Amino acid sequence: MDLLRYRGLFMLIFVLGIGGTFQYGFHISVLNSPSQFVKTFINDTWIHRYHLPVTDSGLRLLWSFIVSSYCIGGLLGSLGSGYLASRYGKKKCQLCNDMIPIAAALLVGLSATAKSFEMIVIARFLYGVNGGLGLNIHSQYAGEIADKKLRGFTSTSISIFVTTGKLFGQILGLREILGIESQWPLLLALSGLWALVQLVTLPFFPESPPYLLMEKEDKDGCIKALKQLWGDRDHQKEIDEMLKEQAARRSGRSLSVLELLREPSLRWQLYMLLTLTIALQLCGINAIYFYAAEVFRAAGFPDTQIPYLTVGVGVCESSSVILCSLVVDRFGRRLVLLAGYASMVLALGLLTVTISLQGTYTWIPYCSVILIFLYTFSFGSGPGATTMTINVEIFSQEARAAAMVIVGAINWLGLSIIGMVFPFLVDTMKQYCFLIFLIITVTCGIFLYFYLPETKGKSWLEIREDFNKYNIRNQDSIVCRPEDYVLSTKL
Secondary structure (H helix, E strand, C coil): CCHHHHHHHHHHHHHHHHHCHHHHHHHHHCCCCCHHHHHHHHHHHHHHHHCCCCCHHHHHHHHHHHHHHHHHHHHHHHHHHHHHHHHHCHHHHHHHHCHHHHHHHHHHHHHHHHCCCHHHHHHHHHHHHHHHHHHHHHHHHHHHHCCHHHHHHHHHHHHHHHHHHHHHHHHHCCCCCCCCHHHHHHHHHCHHHHHHHHHHHHHHCCCCHHHHHHHCCCHHHHHHHHHHHHCCCCCHHHHHHHHHHHHCCCCCCCCCHHHHHHCHHHHHHHHHHHHHHHHHHCCCHHHHHHHHHHHHHHCCCCCCCHHHHHHHHHHHHHHHHHHHHHHHHHHCHHHHHHHHHHHHHHHHHHHHHHHHCCCCCCCHHHHHHHHHHHHHHHHHHCHHHHHHHHHHHCCCHHHHHHHHHHHHHHHHHHHHHHHHHHHHHHHHHHHHHHHHHHHHHHHHHHHHHHHCCCCCCCCHHHHHHHHHHHHCCCHHHHCCCHHHCCCCCCC
């Protein structure tokens, strides 16, 4: 394959990522390092205003507002993404979305000067709205711009930028860079820079070709976009596939979330989406990051080195996602996903044993360290990389926006619930909390093993045929033949 002709696609992948899921990943991790500095700022501001320090309960409440406002904003942004993307297109929505973190960066960057922790709460809420919109719009955009041969790599780039964003948040938060008290406003304001990069560069790239053809009925614009992204060659075959998908649509518009939930012909696609998304949230990756510092400390590493080892875990996750993106189009999504689940289950089981026995032998903690990296690698190269890819591929153009709203809602609600429940779960069950995640991963993995079809190299019509044997009993009634489709004469 001549990859040079796809240079437009590769450039757009980077531009989409830097202002899309990179922002989401960045804000998941960036608040960890300056948390104590922000709490000190809240207390100092309280003393400045009221001439007495804030109470412990008041500080916890204000800090919870700062943390939870991101999830609240993310949920609202996610819920609105389907309508906005369908009505205005992915490109316009992403450009408008870039204005939000720029405004938020100004707020958080000036909060220390203005002595206002309320500005941090508002900024975190706006960052959440940006993350909710960006996660969904980037996922749809990336899923629609790729040639079938590179669809796996392009969709996996969604996860690459999530993990890269998390890694950048960890690295920039090190004390040698911006992890000092005087620099925390700058650290939290950096999202404005990533948004500015996308705001300046994205106008040079086209809108999603399927959106131009199916929603706007702009065949010339679609062909121009395909040539810019995939090279100057004949794209009639791809145009015909889009027209067939358009002819198979139930209406001339995108489905709403309620219509998608009520649509019987998409019932099993929804089951796959729910299983994949729930498994991603409850597979235990948050528990691994929580326990990493304790395991490293038990292995004898000094506290000064632990932040760098935690960054090493982030490097492992990011590297594994990149590796997966290079092989997913060769081995297929299903095989890579299930292999990742199997490795994660093995690592979780052994990690429960080694943490329980880490005081018995001096070499046991080192086994726990190895298992943490094994689990992280398995997660990144399995569900971490392929979940969003599969979710995008199993839905058609008319249902994809609504499906991404559901994914986003589950994702943000899951983050909120995990943030509230997880600390209590760890306090109660200690290392045995891994067993809960193990059971969830096994259950979801078994279900997907029996019912998830391979999507590699298939058009949406072919993927729909794979699901129709579950969605509709009378398979003969839904066999799709080329002669059954009537192509639009408006084009």
